[in-house]
Amino acid sequence: MSRKQIAIYGLGNMGYLVAERLARQFSLLVSDLDAAQTQRATRELDAIMIAQPQDVAQAEAVVLCLPSPSASRAVLEQIAPYLSPNHVVIETSTVNPADVQACERMLAASGARIIDASILAGVSQMQAGTATLLLGGDAAAIEACRPALDAIAAKQIHFGPVGAGAAAKVINNAVAHAVMIVVAEAGSMATASGVSCEKLIGLLSDPQMGLHRPLTHRYAERVVQGNYEGGMPLEAARKDSTLALQLAHSLGVPLFAIQGSHTVYEIAAAAGYGRDDYAAIAKLWADWGRPAVPD
Template sequence: MTQPSPVAIYGLGNMGYPLAERVGRQFPTQVFDLDAAALQRAQAAFGATPIAAPSDLAGTRTVVLCLPSPAISQSVLQQIAPHLPRGAVVLETSTVNPEHIHAAQKLLAPYGIDVVDASILAGVGQMVAGTASLALGGDPAAIARTQGVLDAIASKQVYFGALGAGAAAKVINNAVAHAVMIVVAEAGAMATAAGVDCQKLIALLSDAQMGLHRPLTYRYAERIVQGDYAGGMPLDAARKDSVLALQLAQTLGVPLFAIQSSHSVYDMAAAAGHGRDDYAAVAKLWADWGCPTVPPAA
């Protein structure tokens, strides 16, 4: 039986180590990290071979990057690209922007090497448990050449499109999560000050027909995608509710940032004449600014 080609993994940090461990169950692995203890741990746990020099990669057809910054990824690629065989594929699992993926491809192309964005949509616990997801972007042929490694990392994979699309999806997902975190913190502070039970608030906000879900699964997925703003809850009514929330926070002495700034958008949408439309019509502002929230109809 032919021994599979080794997979090189750069970065054995909080996410990189469990990723390498998953790959190491199915493939011979080569690993690199500045932390000698992490290298020793990988050797002991799944027989990984430390990378002593870039020349060690002469027979390596798949490289996985799981690194702290785009600059570090670029530096690693500059060092290893001349030593990889033609037809090799680099899987960039680090959180980067599309511009960094394109820069990597520009660097690798002269050597006949492809890059695929395989952004991790999960926390460390999910990677350990095997429930992580990957947001993929790039040449389907390059993805096919590394499908076994991708499957070892995460069985759930979503192909978002051309090179950089997976990275963009990851960054957008994180942006939403981080912004919602501020809104949730503000909501928790208001609830605590108002004597609202926090567990009941969590149940309310997580209800599929209310709270956090409805703006995405109904107003964006149906109203905005279909351009249907007739009927529904008028923007003027949503703006009125937003005023009440600001007044409540002021009465309770709770500082607001995200909720406060969001109210300004409702003011602008009302001033633009969208007051009687469903409040999803705030999306019309972005279209007016030349940044539509959905692609134009074909």
């Protein structure tokens, strides 16, 4: 019995690894602007090159693993007329929710469905089979392409409607990139003040210390529950932040993320939250009409 077919557009560093995992269970139709990558897939994965847009009609699902939202839209503009209500497009590219929702509108006439399955992993994690898919979309559409999703990554988290998985990845990456700057600043301060970087890493990675507690205690237990009584007063956190700025200045270490963060404590203190637990900075977003958590 012939194997079911999956079409995949995009055979870059991540896309080719996705294709490798899919090829273990499916026959592949492949397309990439780099002809060498397409030829490699036909040779190594026994894939069939997509010669014309209508070729995708025979596939069970279409996987997009492309470098930009515009690339995804360009592909869908070509293939949408050949898709049917039986098709599900799996958007694994890193995009914003509005991009996936725009693609959903493009597919409306065909009846094809789209889900976002953002890949939370680096190349090494995909190779090792430890990647996570952050899913957004209708549960029925997700179940319809479950075999393909399971082939890509066993660990999956469904965040909500179309675009929610994409949003979760962008937010995760934003946190990671912002924390990278904070950690670089902290490391520079440590080096300049003679603090062992190895011991600093041990300190910050302790579950009760700097990197963990803001998430696992102050956000999860205070912000989410709206509990700002007791704890470390915001005024005390503001004082500690001031000390950090003074230390950096005395060491000649430029600060960007930590300096910017201090501004929030100043605003929160001026708003009258000085005696609340310092997690009360989250109330500023509610004051600005964008609550930190749903009501």
